Amino acid sequence: MSTTALKEWPLWEVFVRSKQGLEHKHCGSLHAADAQQALQMARDVYTRRQEGVSIWVLPSASITASAPEDKESMFEPAADKIYRHPTFYEIPDEVGHM
Amino acid sequence: MAAHTDYLLHLADNALILGQRNAEWCGHGPILEEDLALANNSLDLIGQARLLYQHVAALRKDGRTTEDHLAYFRDVPDFRNYTLLELPHSTALAPTSAGNRDYAVTIARNFLFSALMVLVWESLRASKDAQLAAIAAKSLKETQYHLRHARDWLLRLGDGTADSHARMQAAMDHLMPYTQEFWTSSEMETSAVEAGVGVDTNTLRAAWDEVIDDTLAQATLKRSTTDGYVSTGKLCVHSEHLGFVLAEMQSLARAHPEAVW
Numbered sequence: 001m002s003t004t005a006l007k008e009w010p011l012w013e014v015f016v017r018s019k020q021g022l023e024h025k026h027c028g029s030l031h032a033a034d035a036q037q038a039l040q041m042a043r044d045v046y047t048r049r050q051e052g053v054s055i056w057v058l059p060s061a062s063i064t065a066s067a068p069e070d071k072e073s074m075f076e077p078a079a080d081k082i083y084r085h086p087t088f089y090e091i092p093d094e095v096g097h098m
Numbered sequence: 099m100a101a102h103t104d105y106l107l108h109l110a111d112n113a114l115i116l117g118q119r120n121a122e123w124c125g126h127g128p129i130l131e132e133d134l135a136l137a138n139n140s141l142d143l144i145g146q147a148r149l150l151y152q153h154v155a156a157l158r159k160d161g162r163t164t165e166d167h168l169a170y171f172r173d174v175p176d177f178r179n180y181t182l183l184e185l186p187h188s189t190a191l192a193p194t195s196a197g198n199r200d201y202a203v204t205i206a207r208n209f210l211f212s213a214l215m216v217l218v219w220e221s222l223r224a225s226k227d228a229q230l231a232a233i234a235a236k237s238l239k240e241t242q243y244h245l246r247h248a249r250d251w252l253l254r255l256g257d258g259t260a261d262s263h264a265r266m267q268a269a270m271d272h273l274m275p276y277t278q279e280f281w282t283s284s285e286m287e288t289s290a291v292e293a294g295v296g297v298d299t300n301t302l303r304a305a306w307d308e309v310i311d312d313t314l315a316q317a318t319l320k321r322s323t324t325d326g327y328v329s330t331g332k333l334c335v336h337s338e339h340l341g342f343v344l345a346e347m348q349s350l351a352r353a354h355p356e357a358v359w
Contacts (some may be wrong), residue, residue, distance in 0.1 A: 030131060031129075031131075031185075032131070033254070037250070040135075040246070040250060043133060044135040044247075045131055045134050048134070057127075
């Protein structure tokens with residue numbers, strides 16, 4: 001295993017689930033030496049006000065993100081296709097909130 | 099009755115004084131995350147102290163005693179905390195106690211104390227004092243996290259660089275002798291144990307030793323000798339440091355008695 005010392009701790013993205021049944025939501029990032037430490041720090045930084053019941057952390061480096069300059073070609077073509085939204089249906093009352 | 103409330107004050111003073119000490123890192127932590135972690139730890143401890151002081155005030159029924167009175171208007175000879183908890187965050191030969199704070203000392207102390215308190219709170223859940231049993235159940239969860247946090251850093255610093263290892267070992271060598279006070283007997287503890295209110299710490303000693311030895315071995319640290327001077331904070335005979343802690347903590351309440359938010 002390589003033992004090259006890092007000058008800075010790597011960056012981690014933090015996801016918190018606010019209650020059972022809901023999804024984990026991205027809430028921020030932090031620097032930590034490893035995954036376990038990142039988890040503990042996330043607990044201390046992001047769940048102090050009862051924000052969560054579960055935490056995920058993952059290395060920021062493992063995220064592949066779309067480039068801001070690709071925004072026009074990636075997202076704008078969807079702008080004029082409102083027929084893709086399922087808003088043209090009558091929803092029966094019995095279905096309740098969707 | 100006096101022994102019962104003295105025992106509660108011993109538990110409360112431990113929590114308050116360590117909470118006050120750890121709060122000194124607020125705004126000065128080595129990294130932001132640790133700054134918050136220590137502030138969380140302090141707020142847990144001060145919360146425990148509040149519940150215990152409120153319980154003492156309720157038991158005294160003298161219409162005068164309040165939690166604020168117990169925290170802010172008692173002096174050094176009235177406090178029953180372990181001496182370990184009032185020491186500054188610096189090793190014995192540091193030039194100044196405030197300017198030479200060493201995080202290794204903070205971690206070592208939190209580790210030694212929370213390893214004890216996890217066992218104490220576990221036992222006190224069965225106290226005949228129902229209020230104390232409820233406080234113990236709440237405090238146990240908080241203290242388990244304090245132990246986890248301190249133990250984690252102890253392993254990282256002990257088994258880290260040559261410098262962090264040396265500083266962690268120095269902090270352990272400095273503080274370990276003060277843990278002798280955990281096991282000495284006192285009248286308030288003996289009476290509380292006889293009444294079924296308190297726990298005899300000597301019944302917890304083997305379990306505490308196991309946590310300490312196991313963690314130190316993993317952290318590649320040596321267990322320091324614990325002979326010599328035995329501190330007496332719980333008997334109200336303190337080091338010179340407690341007066342400074344109280345001066346800072348109590349000055350506002352004494353300058354503005356009965357002030358409210």
